[in-house]
Each structure stands twice: as C-alpha cells, then as structure tokens.
C-alpha cells in the first residue's frame with residue numbers, strides 16, 4: 044500500500060464535495076473472510092457460492108462485505124436494511140434515498156485487491172487493475188482505446204508504456220462505470236490523458252472539452268503492481284483515502 048491511507052474514523056460523514064475511498068487486500072485470513080460473509084444477503088451468498096475460483100470468491104465476499112460495512116457506517120442503517128437495485132447495464136446502487144440523501148458508491152477488484160468508493164449526490168466510478176507487463180497492449184489499445192490514445196501510447200518510450208496503458212485503461216473504465224454503461228458507452232467516444240502524472244484525466248467527450256470539464260478523473264495511489272482511477276461528475280471533489288477497518 045502506498046499513498047496517504049488513513050485509519051477510518053468512527054464518525055465519518057460523507058459529502059457532495061468528497062469521495063471516500065477504502066483500500067483492502069481481498070487475500071485475507073479465513074476468519075476475516077467469514078466476518079465479511081456474515082454481512083452478505085442470501086442472494087449475495089448464492090452468487091458467491093457459484094464462484095469456483097477461490098481468489099474471485101474472496102474478492103466478491105470481501106468487497107461486497109466492506110461496501111456494506113461502510114455504507115452502514117456512513118448512513119446509520121443496519122446492514123440488513125441496505126437493498127441494492129441495478130441499472131440497465133448492471134451498475135448497483137442503493138434502492139431509494141437515505142434520509143432524503145442520494146448515497147452513491149462504486150467498487151472495483153482485481154487480483155486480490157479491492158477499492159470501495161462512496162460519495163453523496165455525485166455520479167461515481169472507480170477502477171483498479173493489476174499491472175501485467177506481458178499484456179498485449181497494442182491489440183487491446185487498438186480495440187478499446189480512441190485513436191488519439193492509441194497514438195499517444197505508441198509514442199511512449201518502451202519502459203513507460205505499460206504504466207501508461209493501465210493509466211489509460213483505468214481512467215476509461217472509471218469514467219464508463221461512473222456513467223453506468225460499462226463498455227456499452229463506447230470506449231472510443233472520449234479521450235483520456237495517458238500521462239500518469241498529468242493533472243487532467245478526461246480530455247474530451249466526443250471532442251467536447253467543456254463537457255469533459257464537468258468531470259474529474261483522479262489517480263488513486265497504489266503500489267507499483269496496480270493502477271487505479273476514480274471518476275466523478277463534480278470537478279471540485281476531493282478524495283479521502285482510508286484503510287479498510289479490520290474486525
């Protein structure tokens with residue numbers, strides 16, 4: 044874990060001006076996984092039981108459990124009172140408002156790590172990817188990235204390209220997850236910066252710079268094996284980084 048990940052305070056208040064992000068390993072000891080499992084509904088347990096690969100099972104149970112634990116903490120609702128509904132493309136959200144407030148969240152898990160993000164009243168997407176040096180960057184970038192992104196990536200020095208590839212990938216995924224459409228949005232419809240150090244994540248939407256300015260895409264600091272990004276439709280929004288509390 045790198046970056047300034049703090050201990051979650053008991054009295055955390057979510058806000059329209061912030062996104063609260065929790066990081067956890069999902070490769071936890073059996074007893075910790077069991078604690079998260081206790082927070083899952085019957086339908087969620089049934090979904091988990093269908094996962095034959097242990098890593099995937101733990102990713103789902105720990106991520107969903109942590110999400111419900113944190114939603115319960117910030118809303119004051121009992122875990123059993125949290126009900127999810129799904130958008131047309133599968134994006135889960137809380138059914139109804141909580142005390143008149145629109146609590147929004149998104150999660151991502153990859154190769155034993157997970158991120159949970161919660162905010163109030165904003166559209167929000169988060170994406171986490173393991174950086175795989177052997178990735179077929181050219182074929183994937185040609186298929187999924189815009190022409191401008193592909194050109195920018197091709198111009199990168201060899202030793203920077205894979206990091207830039209995953210920077211681009213996570214920024215694009217975070218954005219389409221915030222919109223809620225997944226890849227159905229059309230991944231070539233917008234350009235992101237592939238520069239991991241750049242301050243502007245989203246460059247334009249269908250060529251429109253002003254529409255892009257309604258959004259912010261932030262890097263989430265991870266260790267050198269992962270890349271992660273957060274997209275939110277509130278440019279002034281800050282991200283607060285929390286370590287997942289343990290039982």
Ligand SMILES: CC(C)(COP(=O)(O)OP(=O)(O)OC[C@H]1O[C@@H](n2cnc3c(N)ncnc32)[C@H](O)[C@@H]1OP(=O)(O)O)[C@@H](O)C(=O)NCCC(=O)NCCS
Nearest residue numbers: 132133134150151152170187212215216220223224225226
């Ligand atoms: C779900 C989706 C949006 C992201 O999938 P992913 O990157 O494999 O998975 P992540 O771990 O980042 O996110 C999964 C979580 O997103 C949430 N989710 C599901 N559908 C979603 C949607 N349409 N929008 C936003 N979030 C969604 C769920 O909470 C899910 O968690 P769960 O499976 O534990 O319930 C998927 O539909 C998708 O678009 N995959 C495309 C991947 C790809 O080829 N990208 C091209 C590179 S840019």
